[in-house]
Amino acid sequence: MPRRPGNTRGDASDGDLGDGPLLLWGIIRAMTELGDPAAAEATSVRFEIEVAAPLEHAFRVFTEGFDSWWPRDHHIGHVDMAVAILEPRVGGRWYELGVDGSECEWGMVLAWDPPRHVAVSWHLDGEFRFDARRERASRVDIRFEPRGADRTQVILEHSGLDRHGETWPLLRDRISRGWPTDLRLLRDAIEAGWTRATTETPSVS
Numbered sequence: 001m002p003r004r005p006g007n008t009r010g011d012a013s014d015g016d017l018g019d020g021p022l023l024l025w026g027i028i029r030a031m032t033e034l035g036d037p038a039a040a041e042a043t044s045v046r047f048e049i050e051v052a053a054p055l056e057h058a059f060r061v062f063t064e065g066f067d068s069w070w071p072r073d074h075h076i077g078h079v080d081m082a083v084a085i086l087e088p089r090v091g092g093r094w095y096e097l098g099v100d101g102s103e104c105e106w107g108m109v110l111a112w113d114p115p116r117h118v119a120v121s122w123h124l125d126g127e128f129r130f131d132a133r134r135e136r137a138s139r140v141d142i143r144f145e146p147r148g149a150d151r152t153q154v155i156l157e158h159s160g161l162d163r164h165g166e167t168w169p170l171l172r173d174r175i176s177r178g179w180p181t182d183l184r185l186l187r188d189a190i191e192a193g194w195t196r197a198t199t200e201t202p203s204v205s
Contacts (some may be wrong), residue, residue, distance in 0.1 A: 001074045001178035002096070002106050002124055043168070044159035045176050049183045051152050053194035058152040059115035059144050061190045063088055069189035071182065076128050077104045086120070088112065094120045105130055107137060117143050122158065126167025126174065138163055138171075150194075156183060 051058055061069065066086040075081035079098040087093050092109040111119035121137040123130050131137070138160040145153040158175055161168045 001071065001175065001182050002076045002104075002128055041162075043162040043172075044157060045161075045172060045179065046155070046157040047179050047183055048153060048155045049187055050147060051154060051187045051190045052150065053152060053190045054150050055144050055146045055152050056115045057194050058154060058190050059118075061193055062142060062144075062154075062186060063114075063118060065189060065193070069182075069185045071185060074178070074182070075104065076106075076124065076130065077102055086118075105132070107140075110139065111141070115144055117141070124171075125164040126170030128174075131164075136163055136165065152190075154183065154186065 053061075063086055067084045070084040072081060074084075075096045075098075077096055077098045079100050079102060081096045082099045083097045085093065085095055085097060087109060090109055090112045092112075093105065094107045094109060095103055095105045097103055105123065107121035107123045109118065109120055111117055119139060119141040121134070122140055123132060123137045125131060125136075138158060140156065140158045143155045145155065147153050156179060158179065161172050161175075164171055
């Protein structure tokens with residue numbers, strides 16, 4: 001969840017979780033790893049959340065509707081973000097477009113398997129500074145698993161954090177607080193869109 005350096009809002013620990021045991025488990029797991037000496041070298045975090053919509057719709061909102069749920073303050077540019085863009089193909093760009101037309105890269109699409117899996121590289125270190133080198137990038141995998149006809153489990157794993165050099169523990173701390181917030185926003189967008197799609201009645205002329 002890129003955001004302008006210096007903005008370290010701790011949303012995941014601000015009280016209202018309200019997202020069921022799986023997302024809560026993800027938060028506890030990540031924060032336990034951060035504070036447990038036995039797991040001090042853990043280089044990945046994982047979160048899950050269940051959404052009330054079918055698989056295809058959930059995937060479509062995450063990808064095609066990426067800008068509709070991505071937080072406006074999650075950017076690294078010096079100007080406000082106009083659009084967050086995820087290009088729908090392997091090798092596609094993952095980046096922000098500023099209100100002044102400037103672009104800031106976040107990474108690239110590594111896997112594209114609708115409607116079950118998308119993965120992107122993450123080129124931002126613990127200070128959210130961009131590094132174009134592939135060997136200094138971590139990986140974010142998002143998987144979508146059906147839970148019945150109209151429910152989907154969204155599983156996010158951010159791995160290879162130690163590839164970011166000495167700032168990687170700071171990055172792990174920040175994304176452990178940020179990804180749960182992003183998944184809540186994603187869930188709200190998915191469920192709102194599915195509710196509209198299933199309740200709107202076509203007009204009859």
